[in-house]
Amino acid sequence: MDGMGRRTLLTGAVSLALGGCATTETTLRAVPVSTASQAYPDSPKSAFDRLMTGNRRWVTGALQHPDRDPTRRELLAAKQQPYGVVLACIDSRVPPELVFDTGLGDLFVMRTGGQAVGPVVTGSVEYGPMTGGTPLIVVLGHQRCGAIEAAYKALKDAKPLPGNLQAIVEALRPAYEQTVNEGSADPIETMAKTQVKLTADALRGNRDLAPLVNGKKLAVVSAFYSLDTGEVEVLNGAPS
């Protein structure tokens, strides 16, 4: 599919999200998942639009469950080309493939407590953009995050958590300190949002990813998921 064809498809997807038009949904469904690679979102903006359109379907219940059939599995058996990377929390209520209504081979997904990072996690996030041209990274925090709350209390009370849990606390310390310095009526939610923004900022500016970001080949978006509504709110970094 040429660039124009791809834009037309995505425009239809956006229309679906905004208008809930059944006709447009039918059109979108007609794209065979077995050839989904023809519509591969190869720019940060098109990948971002694909994910946000999927999130609208999750919010409204108009799910498509794309790319989840045996044909898709066979198509991907030899090679994958995900169009997005999502770094999210381990929370059982925030599985990226569901909240963005994606399927097999669509996303690289990393999940850690409070989406805390260290070298291994960061390397895993970088893998797609650095080796395969994946055009989008989303760092996704969420409402009422238990990991953030536990880290906030551990740091506030100076009571380390047992064992390896304390490693998560230490990884979240910069977000805690910024939250305390700035002050907040709802420090847990503020710390959760600060954590994703700091993480996205660090990825965007790191030595290996910054050239891709500056060349408009990669966008790093920070976002926040509402457990109440299912909606993903963009905090910063949305590609234009």
Ligand SMILES: [Zn+2]
């Ligand atoms: Zn969480």
